[in-house]
Amino acid sequence: MPLETLRSDWLDAFVAFAEHRNFTHAARELHLSQPALHVQIAKLSEELGVTLYRREGRALSLTHQGTQLLAFAREARERSREIVAELRGEPADAAVTMAAGEGAYLYLLGDALRAFTRRSTARLQVLTRDRQGAIDAVRSGEAHLGMGSFSSLPDDVLGTPLVEIGSCVVMPSAHRLARKRAIVLADLAGEALVVPPAGRPHRTALAQALETAGVAWRVAAEASGWDLMLHFASLGVGLTVVNDFCRIPRGLVARPLRGLPSVRYDLLSRRGARLGAGALALRQCVVDKTSRR
Amino acid sequence: MPLETLRSDWLDAFVAFAEHRNFTHAARELHLSQPALHVQIAKLSEELGVTLYRREGRALSLTHQGTQLLAFAREARERSREIVAELRGEPADAAVTMAAGEGAYLYLLGDALRAFTRRSTARLQVLTRDRQGAIDAVRSGEAHLGMGSFSSLPDDVLGTPLVEIGSCVVMPSAHRLARKRAIVLADLAGEALVVPPAGRPHRTALAQALETAGVAWRVAAEASGWDLMLHFASLGVGLTVVNDFCRIPRGLVARPLRGLPSVRYDLLSRRGARLGAGALALRQCVVDKTSRR
DNA sequence: CGGTAGCTATAATGTGATGTTATCGTAGTT
DNA sequence: AACTACGATAACATCACATTATAGCTACCG
Structure with a gap:
């Protein structure tokens, strides 16, 4: 309970530690020995009455409170730099x-x-x-x-x-679906699609929607990022489904896709x-x- | 130039000093000897490269930068208290x-x-x-x-x-001016007015306006605060001029006063x-x- | 006008907090 | 199983900071 204000040097030490999650490296950055840094963090933790990090195997990870403290410490440091610059009359960058x-x-x-x-x-x-x-x-x-x-x-x-943001199907302007104003999931039956790699959220959402709609499809190519997906689509590898904010390359057309939840x-x-x-x-x-x- | 972050203990010391503008008293409050405190402030000032206070006779006064630093230090302390409470799970008051x-x-x-x-x-x-x-x-x-x-x-x-906010003249409902919807400065010629003590802004503004309008008047009473001024007015000591947000006591009436700049x-x-x-x-x-x- | 009270400022000196080196324990790695 | 990397703790060293002492300044008072 005898706590005035958090010592800013300990906070700086904590920021360094938290960024490395490694006492040895952080200590080097601070031009300090590893035990010295360790003790500072220990004291900080004790004074707060809060555990700041945890061992997971041989790695260290911040607790929730450690993360909160990190955010606070960064903000405080930033603020401190600002006031120093202002007091000295230097322009605050x-x-x-x-x-x-x-x-x-x-x-x-x-x-x-x-x-x-x-x-x-x-x-x-x-x-x-x-x-x-x-x-x-x-x-x-x-x-x-x-x-x-x-x-x-x-x-x-x-x-x-x-x-x-909604989704749209992108395809060559000559594609049979290009004549439709809007596309539903069932329209994609049998198509080969350019999609993000498995596990990426857009891929997951798309696959799930097609699955539950009972639509059969196959992977034409896997690509990371809208640009790359569109690129493959313009190569004619397959159709692709992208967010409707994307700029559509020449030669391709986009049609809104119904049935996929908007993001x-x-x-x-x-x-x-x-x-x-x-x-x-x-x-x-x-x-x-x-x-x- | 080798400045990381401002040491929070020095800032706390500075807050104490700045509030007392007296090293001896502030040091007592901090349970510290006066020289110790003095040195802390000196170091803070040196590290910043900024003079924080000035002697004026035997009194000390903060420089502009000292005041800025005081504000920063108070804010930082406040913030520090908050984060500590939050981390400990105590409700932040x-x-x-x-x-x-x-x-x-x-x-x-x-x-x-x-x-x-x-x-x-x-x-x-x-x-x-x-x-x-x-x-x-x-x-x-x-x-x-x-x-x-x-x-x-x-x-x-x-x-x-x-x-x-505009001004209004307040007077007993039976007063001759109460029949008018609005009052101009000239109407107040010869009246005895309840006014704030000399030097107070409202008094100054009123006196000046009447002066430049060439209106003769006299002080019926001097009173601090709208309530007191209205009280004297309801005692019949004289008319008074108050901001038009005031609640007017029973028996008195208020009429807008033209010619006084609004605040x-x-x-x-x-x-x-x-x-x-x-x-x-x-x-x-x-x-x-x-x-x- | 000189003495005094109240305070700032600096110097000399002492002590505790904090840093360093040394070392052990432990968890992954080859 | 031996090795490597790193966290944790202990013993020892050092440096920063606190204290006491005191000089210097300014207002105030008899």
Whole structure:
């Protein structure tokens, strides 16, 4: 109970440790011996009365509380840097970090990011992450904001619904289905499809939908990323199903696909995060430029 | 240049010092010797490369940068307390602090504060301050928000216009001027007025307006605060001029006064402050409940 | 006007917190 | 099973920081 304020040097040590999840490496980064770092983390943990990490085999992983502390520590460090620069009269070159998938950057966030770089002086830093990676980046404070489509979010991450995206079937303009205005799952019976590798969410959703609709199909090719899928489709390898925000290459046509649930993209931020001016500006830009569709 | 993050114990020491502006007393509060505290502040100042306070005779006063640092340190401490409570699973009893004048509390903020206490679990802490006091409280981080009417604001304080308030003349219902719908400055010629003490802003504005309009008047009584002014008016001591948000006691009537500039009330927050959930909720309540009028 | 009270500031000195080296235990690896 | 990599703890060393002492400054008072 005799706790004033968390010692910032311990927090810095914790950030280094948490990023490596390895005392030896983190200690080297801090120009410190491994035992010294170990003791700091132990004291921090004891003072808080909270276990910050756990052993899993010989690997270490942060507890939930460790992750929360990491986010706090990163935020505090960032804030500290800002105030120091401000006091010294140096221009604050704060960076704003965003985590999202490649698809989001290529097809959804373009306008928003352009608007942001025009409006704000803050540097923009982007992390390309998959769904879980984006969530983790946001909850650990690695990124200020995240974007993606999520079936569920942990309690400590806040999602703002932005836009609903449907699917479309993409095929050569000469294809027999191109004459239809919209396509249903049954239309795809017997087709060879260009799909993401097994296990990727889009693949899973598509396969499941076709399965339950009793539609037989086969894999024409597996490709990662909308661009590559479309590329194979334009080579004539097979049809493909992509999100309807994709730009369709010449020679191909897209038709809305009914029967596949639409995907909602959310803007993520950490619950309880105190965003700085830059991050707020970016959030505003994303909401403004992305949500009306 | 070799600066990682500001040491939080030094910041705590600085907060204590800044609040007392006296090393000896602050050191006592920190259970520390005066030289020890002095050295901490000196090191902090040196590490920042910034002078934090100045001697004025035998008193010490914070520099502008000292004030900025104070605000930062208070915010950081607050944030640290929150995260500790959260990690331990204790309920965070964050407090939200507001600085305003008595008049604002009595006549403008009632609805907003009631709405806030219903909506948020955060404790509400109010500071009664005059104009300069409210500004100082906000820029030094003593208060999260401030409210009042200000002719000008320093760069580091952000004002959100809320509501324009006019003036009215208050008098016994039997008074000759009570038959008029609105009153102009000239109508007050020869009247005895209940006014605030010399130097108070309302007194200054009123006296100046009457002066330039060439209207002769005299002081019937001097009283601090709208309530007291109205009280004297209802005793029949004289007429009074108050903001038109005041509740008028029985037996008196109010008539709008033309010719006195209206006063704008602003909601204040520190530029660059990262407000927590509680303070944001309060701000929202104030804006919602106060601005439409 | 000089003495005094109250405080800041610096110097000299001591002690405890924190860092380092050394070493053991343990879990994966070959 | 021996090896490798790393976490954890202990023994010892050092450096940062606290304390006491004191000089210097400013206002105030008789």
